[in-house]
Amino acid sequence: MKVVVPIRSVRETDILIDDGADELFCGIVPPEWKRRFGFESPLNRRETATGNLASYADLQEIVAGAHDRGVDVHVTLNAHCYAQEHYQVLPSVLGRLARLDVDGVIVADPGLLFLIKKMRLPFRVVVSGEAMATTAAAVALWRTYNAARVILPRQVTPTEMGRITRPFADMEFEAFVFSDDCFFEGGVCNTIHHFSSDTFCHEFLQRAEGWGRMRGMGDLVGRGLTLDYFLRMKRTACGICSLGTLKKNGITHLKIPGRTGPLESRRAGIRLVRDAVTLIRAGRAGEKMIAQMTQWRQAVEEAAGGRDAAEAQRLACLLGNSCYYPDDPVLKKKRRDDFGPPRRKKRGALR
């Protein structure tokens, strides 16, 4: 499985590749776009200068540096929609990317996929997670636009991934593995990520008040506990315990999102995922594998935020509220065994 990492400046190229990135992806808001539409209506889902390259010259340097080391570079054009005025600029942006020898584009808007097919551009077409390929039928639809790889949305379970990937043995499939989780499903979210100091889901969930009929104290407690559970959801979610399951279910590429995050957190993510991939390749599985992964995960948090952060991560790992794949059968069983009521053997004896 290859590790796909975001890059946001030229100086990061060698650093990220040395750390173990197999592929890089970036966003760009070129000058002609910025003049007309600003960062607030960008080419991709990050409506901010942070996380986006500002010039084709930077992109050219990154592509040249990465290609020297045998690493591909993709450019993300994954805005959900482009209006008519955007399409007056998009063909020249695409042409420029082709001349810069970019290896692929990550796309969510069907109109843009239609345009790329029509222009017969030489890129690899990667369908973004924002395009909501949640079923094999959706992959079949995107395939008609020459999609070579599909990024599966965050909320597809590992078991469902197997059912999606199986009919398409000649395609690549990418899944999220570390960083940047979302309470909602990104591909059907119309809010703006960088509108204010926080994302919509975090900003609003903090002030959510329940309404409606409750049957009794049990419901009141249940509601409070549920809100608390999701409010504690960490922004840096993690799926490394599920790598074995993802591999078994047809995932070929592992995505570390978070272009706007600092370099150190991306580097920590790469090292963590690389170590996890090595463990999986060595055939490790089951409870011992999970124990090792959670220990590494806590170490990452401790390095960034101290003992308290590590302890918060330990609880998050136990409860699964910052887990990319809580429905992984291995993790479900572990949580049930750790916390669930004791299971009875036959004839009423406790296990």
Added chain:
Amino acid sequence: MKGTAGKKLNLALNVTDHRMLDLLRRRGLRVLVAALRHQDADLSRLLDSLKLERVYLGAEFCWHRMPGARTLLKYADAVIDNGLALAFQTPVVYMESFGLMEKLLAGIERLARRKGKKIEVVVNDWGLLWLVRERFGRLEPVLGRVLFKIKKDPRFVLSRDKNFSKVLGSVRRSSASASIYRKFLSSWGIRRVECDLPEQGLNMDFRKAGLEASVHLPYTYVTSGRRCLASAMAAPLWEKGLLVRDCRQECRTQGYVMSCTRSSGYLFRGDEGFSRIKRPEAFLVGKAVLTRSAAADPAGVSTLSRYGFSRVVWTAGAAH
């Protein structure tokens, strides 16, 4: 009421309460309309000025809310027998529910063949669009509002950012404004799109774009996902995060009101200058976040013609 030059604006009912559909089945259209008028004063005023031509059945945001096959077909039969057209609403679909959706579509197509009627399928999932075109060619796909892409953020009312005002024109337009996107829609047999009214306003003329368009009122869709706070309430702590779970439809009686943490009240600067103080609120009902549209009042509805809409879809009862 005219929607476009010479084209009438029609009314469709999005009935989310199955008791209302039972009323239609047992007592007929007149009794249903009387009950809805009694329940909803805004809808009553709409019924005075627009012709009711269609009923929407199904579920827009969550497959758990879909009626079973037999019940769905009974309701569908009742709608058609009462002289109304039918639109079958479908949600985002994962592999978990794909088989069920296929069965329901097969039932709806058999019904369409039996009754000799055209039935619309409102698709909010690209995979379902593929399925409808590949296997159920008799059904007419309509692009649902979950797939109708335009920025919709309740926090727009908070914005005094001058950078955003520069790009307001673009954020008021959707991908349907692009001719290449319309070619894509046409290649998949889509002639009608559904949308609602975002906080920042809309800058579209669907008639000029050659698209039929419906507007959903009174709720505007913002976001959704697979996590459900309502169904997680009854789950033990270590299972609250699960995405695949049983559902007892707690969302029919419970939800969450969410308000912006930064807001104690802002002046909203619309096209006509400063207006009333607004505190952005959103409703989390089941899996979907919705806001109440400012255009829901009758005066607002009369302005819809400038966008080229030909249908108002009114959600009768709960938000979904």
